[in-house]
Amino acid sequence: MKGNSYVPFMLRRGDGSTLSLDFTAMGDTLDSRFTFTRSSTTSTYINSSGLVATAGTNVPRFDYNPTTLTARGLLIEGSATNLIYWSESFDTTGAPINWNWSAVNVTRGTVTTTAPSGSSATVVKIQETTATGLHAPLIVYSSLTSSVYTVSLFAKAVERQYLSLFDNGGSAANAMFNLSGNGTVVSESTAGIATITPYPNGWYRITMRTPTLTNMNVQFRLSTDGTTTSYAGTLNSGVYIWGAQLEAGSGASSYISTGASQVTRAADTCIAASTGFSSWFTGGTTGTFYADWFGGVRGITSTVRSVLSTSDVTARHLHLQQTAAAGNLKVADFGAANSVTTSNSITSGARTKGAFSFSGSTVNLTLNGGTVATSSSIAFSTAPTYLVLGGTSTNGSTITDATVLLNGSIRAIKYWPSVLPTATLQSLTT
Amino acid sequence: MTDYYLRTNTEARMVEAFAAIGVDVQRIDGECHELDGQRIDIGWIGPVTWTDPATGQTQTDSRFHANLRVAGELTEAQAAELPILNPAPSIPMRVWA
Numbered sequence: 001m002k003g004n005s006y007v008p009f010m011l012r013r014g015d016g017s018t019l020s021l022d023f024t025a026m027g028d029t030l031d032s033r034f035t036f037t038r039s040s041t042t043s044t045y046i047n048s049s050g051l052v053a054t055a056g057t058n059v060p061r062f063d064y065n066p067t068t069l070t071a072r073g074l075l076i077e078g079s080a081t082n083l084i085y086w087s088e089s090f091d092t093t094g095a096p097i098n099w100n101w102s103a104v105n106v107t108r109g110t111v112t113t114t115a116p117s118g119s120s121a122t123v124v125k126i127q128e129t130t131a132t133g134l135h136a137p138l139i140v141y142s143s144l145t146s147s148v149y150t151v152s153l154f155a156k157a158v159e160r161q162y163l164s165l166f167d168n169g170g171s172a173a174n175a176m177f178n179l180s181g182n183g184t185v186v187s188e189s190t191a192g193i194a195t196i197t198p199y200p201n202g203w204y205r206i207t208m209r210t211p212t213l214t215n216m217n218v219q220f221r222l223s224t225d226g227t228t229t230s231y232a233g234t235l236n237s238g239v240y241i242w243g244a245q246l247e248a249g250s251g252a253s254s255y256i257s258t259g260a261s262q263v264t265r266a267a268d269t270c271i272a273a274s275t276g277f278s279s280w281f282t283g284g285t286t287g288t289f290y291a292d293w294f295g296g297v298r299g300i301t302s303t304v305r306s307v308l309s310t311s312d313v314t315a316r317h318l319h320l321q322q323t324a325a326a327g328n329l330k331v332a333d334f335g336a337a338n339s340v341t342t343s344n345s346i347t348s349g350a351r352t353k354g355a356f357s358f359s360g361s362t363v364n365l366t367l368n369g370g371t372v373a374t375s376s377s378i379a380f381s382t383a384p385t386y387l388v389l390g391g392t393s394t395n396g397s398t399i400t401d402a403t404v405l406l407n408g409s410i411r412a413i414k415y416w417p418s419v420l421p422t423a424t425l426q427s428l429t430t
Numbered sequence: 431m432t433d434y435y436l437r438t439n440t441e442a443r444m445v446e447a448f449a450a451i452g453v454d455v456q457r458i459d460g461e462c463h464e465l466d467g468q469r470i471d472i473g474w475i476g477p478v479t480w481t482d483p484a485t486g487q488t489q490t491d492s493r494f495h496a497n498l499r500v501a502g503e504l505t506e507a508q509a510a511e512l513p514i515l516n517p518a519p520s521i522p523m524r525v526w527a
Contacts, residue, residue, distance in 0.1 A: 081460070256527055261522050263524070267460055
């Protein structure tokens with residue numbers, strides 16, 4: 001999709017920048033100089049009311065914080081597959097192929113209520129039988145690709161306000177959540193694997209990351225007190241559940257609705273090329289980029305994450321990226337043959353600001369106003385012809401490395417066709 | 431957009447099939463490419479498993495599976511190079527959103 005309006009953004013009027021975009025103030029329309037594609041007819045995001053909304057094919061998603069309702073910017077995600085069947089209906093029968101849900105001492109009730117989408121919908125209530133023991137729906141997966149996985153679920157307290165995510169398969173990873181107030185992770189089997197986020201209308205999205213595994217038995221265990229999950233049930237006491245998701249990787253991505261099949265959301269691609277690039281990229285091999293984004297939204301992982309990059313070909317490539325594992329900020333050239341990295345690092349999920357200037361082989365880089373890192377060996381000697389947000393491309397029309405997409409939201413970017421002083425880089429990013 | 435469901439005996443053969451239409455795959459689920467000026471997305475799946483409705487037992491087809499979504503559609507020549515399941519499965523293990 002080609003955007004059709006231009007929203008200017010100037011940190012300081014007349015600051016000399018030739019590209020200045022605030023993605024938190026664009027409404028639903030992308031700047032016309034960028035082309036956005038995503039080959040999925042339905043993808044979700046959080047809208048300005050904090051609800052799970054859907055976007056169509058090639059429609060950019062401008063995401064919001066579901067709790068504070070503040071704009072987060074342009075969402076750029078890699079492809080992801082929800083491996084869980086019947087993610088909203090939790091069907092226990094009726095799938096002629098593939099898996100159904102099973103249940104331990106719970107029944108699957110349904111009510112008409114406001115779903116996380118904001119619409120009145122049929123929502124499943126998992127409700128206890130009077131049996132003594134666990135009370136949980138479950139679904140079993142085997143032969144998973146050896147990987148870290150993330151389980152997520154929207155849940156709303158009714159008679160019960162505590163719910164546990166539990167892998168009773170390969171890992172025994174588990175976390176207990178309190179579905180009240182701001183939401184609380186009561187306990188977790190390993191520190192930092194669980195999150196809870198309040199949504200409108202009393203819903204919470206709870207997530208849990210597993211260790212590397214190949215088999216899972218995903219269970220959503222009710223609890224009376226946030227500790228005990230084995231007890232004598234009270235007939236029909238339970239919680240509402242909606243939007244279960246199991247996906248490879250660290251952290252939950254935007255929700256993907258499923259039925260009798262697993263569902264894959266295609267990757268986001270946002271590129272300025274041709275005159276959409278040359279109209280503002282006027283400095284050749286000299287210039288400065290600034291970016292403001294949410295860093296490490298799905299954790300600081302073993303994978304590099306792109307913030308922005310120019311043409312991914314020899315001599316034209318500048319790649320601003322979050323480093324793997326350490327979460328520093330780096331600028332690398334083609335093939336990452338040479339690079340410069342900040343000494344400070346990104347806080348996972350936090351708003352992050354970075355800037356770098358370049359003049360041929362010399363690059364100055366800073367993260368959040370920190371010490372400026374410098375390299376004079378970056379192989380950048382020819383003017384690029386396109387810019388990619390949150391990814392890389394060797395052809396200027398699609399992202400071509402599926403492993404490095406940002407998986408987060410970009411708030412703003414700026415470009416100057418000149419080298420800004422290092423003190424200015426620091427002040428911009430403070 | 432057009433969806434194609436692909437199956438080969440081995441992953442290597444799937445790689446070769448894509449190479450035959452000029453696509454150098456990364457072998458990553460959800461990778462993107464440009465083919466004749468149009469975007470294609472590839473779901474790199476591998477073996478598929480399902481529950482046999484008659485027995486309730488988990489079954490595995492160890493052949494290699496991939497999903498292909500094309501912004502438009504493949505040419506006849508391209509389609510001939512790819513191991514497209516015809517007819518498409520009535521309930522695929524995995525589909526595109």
